[in-house]
Amino acid sequence: MKIDKSLMSGSTTLLVLSLLAGEEMYGYQMITELSRRSSHVFDLKEGTLYPILHGLEADGLVSVREKKSGEGRTRKYYRITRRGRRALEERKEAWAVFRDQVDAVVNSAAPA
Amino acid sequence: MRNSFQIWINAVCEQVRFRPDHRSIELELRDHYEDHVQDLLRLGRPRELAEERALEAMGNAQEVGRALDKVHKPWLGWLWEVSRVLVLALALLLAWKLWKDTYTVSLTKKTWDQLMWTSPPFGVSYAATDYLDLWLAPGEPEFYAGTYWDDPLPGETRLQVPLTVWAQTEDVFHEHLVSPDQHWNLEVTADGRPIPHGSYAGDGSTRNSGYWVYDGPGQYGWTRYRFRILLILEEPPRRAEVTIPRTGTVLTAEWEGAA
Numbered sequence: 001m002k003i004d005k006s007l008m009s010g011s012t013t014l015l016v017l018s019l020l021a022g023e024e025m026y027g028y029q030m031i032t033e034l035s036r037r038s039s040h041v042f043d044l045k046e047g048t049l050y051p052i053l054h055g056l057e058a059d060g061l062v063s064v065r066e067k068k069s070g071e072g073r074t075r076k077y078y079r080i081t082r083r084g085r086r087a088l089e090e091r092k093e094a095w096a097v098f099r100d101q102v103d104a105v106v107n108s109a110a111p112a
Numbered sequence: 113m114r115n116s117f118q119i120w121i122n123a124v125c126e127q128v129r130f131r132p133d134h135r136s137i138e139l140e141l142r143d144h145y146e147d148h149v150q151d152l153l154r155l156g157r158p159r160e161l162a163e164e165r166a167l168e169a170m171g172n173a174q175e176v177g178r179a180l181d182k183v184h185k186p187w188l189g190w191l192w193e194v195s196r197v198l199v200l201a202l203a204l205l206l207a208w209k210l211w212k213d214t215y216t217v218s219l220t221k222k223t224w225d226q227l228m229w230t231s232p233p234f235g236v237s238y239a240a241t242d243y244l245d246l247w248l249a250p251g252e253p254e255f256y257a258g259t260y261w262d263d264p265l266p267g268e269t270r271l272q273v274p275l276t277v278w279a280q281t282e283d284v285f286h287e288h289l290v291s292p293d294q295h296w297n298l299e300v301t302a303d304g305r306p307i308p309h310g311s312y313a314g315d316g317s318t319r320n321s322g323y324w325v326y327d328g329p330g331q332y333g334w335t336r337y338r339f340r341i342l343l344i345l346e347e348p349p350r351r352a353e354v355t356i357p358r359t360g361t362v363l364t365a366e367w368e369g370a371a
Contacts, residue, residue: 045171051179
């Protein structure tokens with residue numbers, strides 16, 4: 001099942017920060033990891049990842065460093081910052097509230 | 113298909129008004145695209161199909177470009193560039209200033225001299241004042257024709273008799289009684305005859321005078337320094353005395369076998 005783009009857009013930052021909470025990653029790695037962890041449900045248009053990453057970098061939530069990959073290519077690796085971890089925790093809490101309330105409304109019986 | 117990617121990336125960059133960032137954006141997105149192509153090739157897709165799929169997965173170029181433009185704000189980018197140039201200019205200015213600033217150069221030398229300070233030899237004349245420990249040692253008289261800035265007059269040779277002074281204090285903030293940076297404030301006699309301060313350069317025309325020579329740091333604020341008092345005399349002395357003003361402390365230097 002593919003998820004509607006508008007449903008994704010509000011949570012991409014949360015998803016990206018969650019991915020980076022475990023290890024530093026480069027862009028393509030994030031896309032494949034996101035796809036894998038969501039059982040191919042989250043299929044982000046790949047180019048749109050970069051404005052998100054660059055925005056997070058500008059906000060100081062992630063930092064970037066260049067590293068040579070095995071194939072000798074220099075890649076930009078993104079790593080979550082301490083500030084990014086705090087933001088992730090806040091967004092997780094907000095997401096939990098949001099999810100519960102959406103569930104509550106969606107699952108509530110329609111008035112007679 | 114590679115050309116298709118170039119068209120795509122050009123369309124992305126067209127939307128980003130801050131041009132200096134175009135190159136890094138292009139490199140990163142190109143890496144991403146090529147990673148995807150390689151993955152699809154590994155899965156056995158034909159190259160053309162792999163490139164087509166990878167490009168399609170990148171999304172709408174204008175959309176990506178507009179989103180990047182919101183992050184790569186031109187005013188912020190230029191502010192960053194200008195501040196980098198300013199910081200560089202400031203660093204260069206500071207480096208130039210430090211290079212030109214003789215005080216900094218001399219400070220470096222003095223610090224080195226402090227580290228290289230050698231203790232006075234055993235048995236030389238020693239006195240302790242309220243502020244300073246002082247040592248005085250006689251040096252070897254020498255005839256000097258010289259080739260330096262403080263040369264004797266042309267054709268002349270002068271007799272120079274060095275007295276080496278070591279000074280040490282615990283109080284780095286005290287303005288010492290003895291300081292080569294101050295005036296000739298020591299009373300010096302050679303065989304009982306007062307030796308006045310000659311010209312600082314000691315031009316050699318003034319007999320029976322003396323002047324300072326820096327051997328080590330002698331400025332206010334240092335704990336240890338060493339310098340020489342060069343006596344310009346007619347003949348080698350037997351004995352020289354140095355009186356520290358206001359304390360009455362006298363240091364003596366004696367030469368054995370002097371005429």
